[in-house]
Amino acid sequence: MTASSVSPAATMTAPLLSLRGITKSFGAVAALTDVDLDVAAGEVVALVGDNGAGKSTLVKVLSGVHAPDSGTITFESEEVSIPSPAAAQQLGIATVFQDLALCENLNVIENLFLGRELRGHRLDDVRMEVRSRELLQQLSAKIPSVRAPIAALSGGQRQTVAIARSLLGDPKVIILDEPTAALGVAQTAEVLNLIDRLRERGHGVIMISHNMADVTAVADRVVVLRLGRNNGVFDAETVTAEELVTAITGASDNAVTRRSARRRRGAAGAPAGVTKEGTDDE
């Protein structure tokens, strides 16, 4: 572990989910090398990194799509293995993938309960509708009507439905893969509000994002991956976008660059520590 933990974690509670030394290779490609990650209940952890940094691979390890080559996963203080998506769900880890996998021709209720419909003799429409309304209400979701087909919803509303769907299994940890990509300003704000609400409900949230503004707006901690390795953990309250960009794009010695950036900022009275490549990246 060469990456330095500059800022301490925002929360001091024991982590709900804790990864240690996760390594995963695809043939010759080392997608993840010795990666650590912690999420506590009621904490939003942003996972950032450049394209190919290994974010999606890490998420797939957590959601039971890929088994890690080595490393340990501790969930609620017990070491676990996650051999399948079903196992992840049973543990209480829900993932909302970037392609939301909703059926546009079905309405909100039908999508929420797809594949796990409530039924007595036949489908229990009433109970499903009540449950859907309760859930969306708890999330203060701005869904026009639970009877509206997904086709009639905006991107942000669809994201909300996808997140609500993941909540039906009562998960403890929710993983969101680029929840704000392809969303407009207002819709992004809506989804960020929703993430805030997940934290208030006591869920642990892991959010992948390429947008530094979103990350600093909603996350408690920011975990940077670079070339499949940890490259720093930051307190989202105090970290600047420049620091994050530097960590993501990988100046070889983070501490030094950050310090020099701060020194320069102090001297010039304005942030100036952004590298050329860093600016291009975001």
Add this chain to the structure above:
Amino acid sequence: MSDLDTVEAVAPAAAEFDPDRPRGFRGTLTVLGERFRGGDLGVAPVVAGLIVIWTVMQSLNPIFLSSTNLVNLAIECVPVGIIALGVMFMLLVGQIDLSVGSISGLSAAVTAVLFVDQGLSPWLAVAGAVLLACLIGWLYAQVFNRLGVPSFVITLAGLLGFLGVQLWMLGAKGSINLPFDSGLVTFAQLQFVPPWLSYALVAAGAVALFASGYARASARRSAGLPATSTQALLLRSAVLLVGLGAAVWYLNRDRGVGWMFVLFLGLVLVTHYVLSRTKYGKSLYAVGGNVEAARRAGINVKAIYASAFMLCTTLAAIGGVLAAARLAAANQSSGGGDVNLNAIAAAVIGGTSLFGGRGSAFAALLGIVVIQSISSGLTLLNLDSSYRFMVTGAVLLLAVALDSVARRSRASSGRA
């Protein structure tokens, strides 16, 4: 209750989607508007089209809307209508079966051979034909699921192959007559519902509609959800009672309602129940809407495809047998000609989307009524089939164009 209000209050306009929300005439219009923008037209266009067609045909020839003609029209709808019902299942999962005509012809031939040549009881012969068709559907599904061949290619091969089998089975004669006094032929040609029973069935239907609506509304009300008022439910049932009652009375002035048509209606109602009230029905829509989402939701996608293939071929067989029974013969042209395309056109004209995931049981019923009305009207005008093909083609194009426009509006409103 208050929390529900909050949800609605956030965006009041969109509450119009709620079909159980009490509303007036303007409200209904808004709902239709929202539906249109949501890309779900339902049966509205086909009902409008039917009114236009009936008006035009009646003004061209006053016999068109006579009891006699409508009695025939209703019965003529049944064989291809049942085939169209099967096609609707395929379209719903985003696939197509081009071989329904050949399957129906083959089933007619199998029934005739088993019944007339082999001397089996007619019902056993029918069962054999239907079972064979079911098996063909299973075979299609295996090729589709295991090899990934597109359904239109598989069924195109089936169209040719099973036409060949049909011709081979009929042999050199090329035609087998079914005895006129057999139960099969009398069922299709002569059996009508006695008037008293027809009115009793209409009344039972109206009561059942009210009862199910009332049960649903009170369940919703006790759960604190908006529900249709009892007056509205009563009104709906009264409209059904009077409307259907008048229709049945009008048909009863002639021979009345054929049992075959009752069979068709029964199949439509069962299909409607399955599609709207069962987990299986939702799975069909889900697979047609987004296969990947369906798979991730734990739906056995392959089984759903297989069931659609098998239902389609099975219903095609039932339609084919009924067509042969009406003709009292199975011959080389059974299931040929326009049967195939009429069945597919009926499903599409009725409002089933060619893009998958949208459609209803009533689509097949309304679609085939449109097609048969055109056919019957033009026949009454002594116009040959060339005109029928042209008009039906134009109507089909119109229906598909509407479907595409609705889909486009769906896509754009989705990103609003």
